[in-house]
Ligand code: ADP
């Protein structure tokens with residue numbers, strides 16, 4: 001059991017084993033593949049990059065020209081089906097057991113992030129991770145009749161540090177409508193104002209996803225923003241209660257499917273105005289994302305910079321730490337994009353080093369706990385009644401005592417102390433405790449009575465009241481007697 005570094009202070013979770021962030025690379029198919037520059041290893045896990053020497057820098061220079069990256073998998077010419085099996089299936093399956101999971105696509109614009117995450121909406125065969133994850137969740141629910149599992153979804157877009165609800169029930173007008181805020185509470189992080197939709201079947205979830213995709217496109221026209229310049233987070237919230245009512249634990253989890261904004265550095269091409277602003281926000285949020293994930297993997301780090309940008313803040317309880325984390329880096333296979341490809345692969349290999357400690361989010365259902373305790377209590381009382389009747393004890397009441405019963409015990413205690421009662425019969429634990437309690441009551445009453453009687457007879461002097469003491473001493477020395485000041489003084 002351990003308290004998590006990245007959030008939920010209220011409850012503890014069972015620890016899993018340490019695990020690395022999984023980093024995959026997906027290469028976008030092309031007829032113009034740079035065979036002399038990009039080479040795949042036979043294990044389908046490594047990729048080598050060979051950059052031709054920049055002759056403008058002179059014949060002899062120390063510029064590195066060869067890189068070798070070892071990842072968890074290199075997906076080239078991979079079908080959507082294979083990508084899902086390799087990348088997402090396990091994380092989604094584990095979400096049903098209470099593990100948060102985050103799957104994100106990283107890479108330059110056009111490299112295939114949205115294709116990987118959402119897929120081709122018009123072609124079912126080419127659907128991406130998102131619809132497949134929803135399918136898997138609902139299929140697994142059917143396979144688990146022992147649990148009552150609820151599924152909710154939300155779709156958030158972050159553009160230039162502004163939050164947009166892609167599933168807002170209100171007509172889409174723009175950012176001025178009820179600005180959303182990221183709020184943290186003991187249960188975790190949530191986005192105030194973001195609509196979360198209960199979906200009881202796959203079809204509902206699909207139509208929400210479709211609505212979100214449409215809103216994303218509409219918003220990009222009405223607001224004149226490029227959809228590849230925003231981060232989109234589709235979240236599936238799972239809550240599973242056992243149908244066995246005696247089971248008080250329940251689990252919650254989130255699956256975040258993140259389509260990140262294009263990672264290309266536009267600065268070099270002399271961009272300005274809106275494009276520059278977008279690029280600045282994206283560069284910042286992507287580097288904060290990297291910093292946060294790396295900090296989470298560092299055992300020695302206590303402070304994780306989540307609040308530096310909306311992306312990491314919104315994902316606070318779903319990044320690294322106790323989650324299953326999967327990164328898909330989308331790259332081009334063409335020579336012209338090699339520099340960006342290289343930078344994307346470097347990002348992937350840095351992420352691969354980060355370790356996480358996936359843990360189950362387990363909570364207790366307070367209502368069920370009370371009900372179960374009540375049941376248990378009733379059962380124990382019955383058990384006692386049987387026990388008493390078997391041992392021929394007169395019917396014993398185990399309920400809390402009322403005032404009359406307490407007064408009776410008080411009287412018994414007094415009579416016992418006076419000697420008019422020889423013994424007090426033992427009935428049950430509650431009664432024994434009350435007898436002791438009444439001894440205390442009688443004792444303190446008697447002490448008060450004694451003190452009152454003494455006060456009537458003697459004057460009591462505070463031993464710190466030096467003026468009174470010296471007056472008394474003077475008085476006594478006149479009488480030729482000496483007494484200690486803290487003793488009782490006679491009149
Ligand atoms: P990104 O979201 O990274 O900007 P997209 O996913 O929109 O890129 O991809 C750009 C274009 O390339 C789209 O038309 C998409 O359908 C196509 N595409 C990307 N990856 C693949 C792939 N693996 N197979 C077929 N088409 C792809």
Ligand code: MG
Nearest residue numbers: 113114227228
């Ligand atoms: Mg895209």
